[in-house]
C-alpha cells in the first residue's frame with residue numbers, strides 16, 4: 001500500500017461544489033452535480049459487479065456518460081481498461097484477453113462492436129449505457145480515500161512499433177502527472193481545458209484527472225471539429241487545449257487571418273513529432289504552442305517547451321517537468337555528451353510501474369529506476385530535449401545513422417506533398433538505404449522531388465526512390481506505421 005489521499009471527486013465537490021466541472025454541448029455540470037451523478041451510478045453498477053471483477057473494460061466515445069463512468073469505477077476501486085473504439089474487433093479481442101477482463105461497459109452507439117466481442121468471447125458480460133442506467137440502486141458509501149500505489153487505469157500503447165502493450169497507470173502516476181503539468185503551466189482561476197482528444201488515450205484522460213485535482217472546468221467534444229474548436233478559442237472561454245499535429249494544422253487552415261482570444265494561453269502539442277513549417281506558422285500567428293514529449297507510459301507529457309523558448313529552440317520538446325528527469329544513453333551504455341544522440345531514458349513518479357503480463361518488456365524497459373523509451377534524441381548544451389525518432393525505425397547506411405522523420409519533414413515541406421513515410425530497404429553496398437512513400441497534393445515528377453531532397457539533405461540521406469501511394473499505413477491513432485512501409489517496398493520489388 002502507498003500513501004492515501006482523499007477521493008478526488010468527493011474532495012473536489014466538498015471544496016468547490018459550485019464550480020463548473022464539465023461543459024458538453026450546451027450543458028454544464030458543477031463538481032457537486034457531478035459527484036451526485038457518479039454516486040448514483042456507482043450504486044447502480046453494484047447490481048452487476050461480481051467479487052472477481054477487479055478490472056473492467058470500457059468502450060466509449062467522448063461523452064459525459066464516459067466521464068461519470070470513469071469516476072464511478074475509480075470510486076469503486078476498480079481498474080479501468082480503456083478500449084479504443086477505432087480498433088478492429090480482433091484487436092480489441094486481444095486486449096480483452098490480455099487484460100483478462102470479464103465485464104465490459106459500452107456506449108450504446110458502439111453496440112455492433114460490443115456484440116462482436118461478446119460473440120467471440122461468451123464469458124464476457126456486456127452492458128450498454130442504456131442498460132446499466134436502468135439498474136436498481138444498491139446502498140453504498142463513497143470510498144473516502146485513494147491509494148496512490150493502486151492501479152487506476154490500463155491503457156494500451158498505440159501499437160506503432162509492435163503489438164500494443166497494456167500500461168498500468170496508478171493513481172499516483174496520474175496525480176504526479178497533473179502536479180508536474182501545473183508546476184510547469186501554472187494554474188489560473190479562469191483556466192478551462194478543451195478536450196477534443198479521445199478520453200481513452202492518456203491525452204484525454206489526463207485532462208479529466210487535472211480537472212478534479214485542480215478544480216478546473218473541461219469543455220468536452222465528442223469529436224474534434226476544427227471550426228467549433230476555433231470558435232471556443234476565439235471566445236475567451238477556453239485557456240488551454242491539447243492537440244496533435246493533424247488537429248493543429250486543420251485548425252490553422254480554417255482560422256485564416258483570424259486570431260485567438262488573449263485568454264487563450266496554451267496549445268499543448270504532443271503525441272508525435274511536430275514538423276517545423278507548422279511550428280513556424282504558429283509563431284507567425286502568435287499562437288502559444290507548447291511542444292511536448294510524452295507517451296502512455298509517462299501518463300501524459302513529461303517534457304514541455306514553453307513559447308518563450310520556442311523561437312530559439314524551435315523543434316525541441318523542452319525540459320523535463322519538475323518531478324521528472326531525462327538522460328540520454330549512448331550505444332556503449334554511457335551517458336551521452338551534449339548534442340550526442342542516444343536513447344531517451346526517463347525517471348519520475350508519473351511513469352508506469354510496468355506493463356501488464358509482459359515480463360520480457362518489463363525486463364528490457366526498466367533499469368535501476370530509469371524507463372528506457374526506445375526513442376532516440378539528444379540534449380543540447382542547455383539541456384533542451386530534441387526527439388529524433390524511434391530506435392526501431394533508425395536506418396543505418398554505410399555506418400551513418402539516418403532518421404526517417406528528418407527526411408519526411410523535408411518532403412512534407414514541399415508544397416506538392418501532403419504526407420510522407422520513409423523506411424530503410426536492404427542495399428548491397430550500404431547495408432540499408434532510405435526509401436520514401438508520398439501522398440501527393442499535386443503532380444510532380446520523382447526526379448524533381450529527389451532534386452528537392454538533394455538541396456535540403458546530405459547525399460546519403462536522399463531517398464533512393466520516392467514512390468507515390470494513395471494512402472500511408474496508419475494505426476487507429478493515425479500514427480504512421482513504418483514497419484508496414486517495408487511491405488509496400490516488397491510489393492514494389494515484385495511488381
Ligand code: ATP
Nearest residue numbers: 157158159160161271272273292293294295296387
Ligand atoms: P507502441 O509503444 O505500441 O509502439 P506508441 O509508442 O506510438 O505505440 P504512444 O504511447 O501513443 O504509443 O506514443 C508515444 C510515442 O510517440 C513516443 O514514445 C514517441 O515515439 C512519440 N512521440 C511523442 N511525443 C513526441 C515528440 N514530441 N516528438 C517525436 N515523437 C514523439
Ligand code: MG
Nearest residue numbers: 157158161295
Ligand atoms: Mg511506445
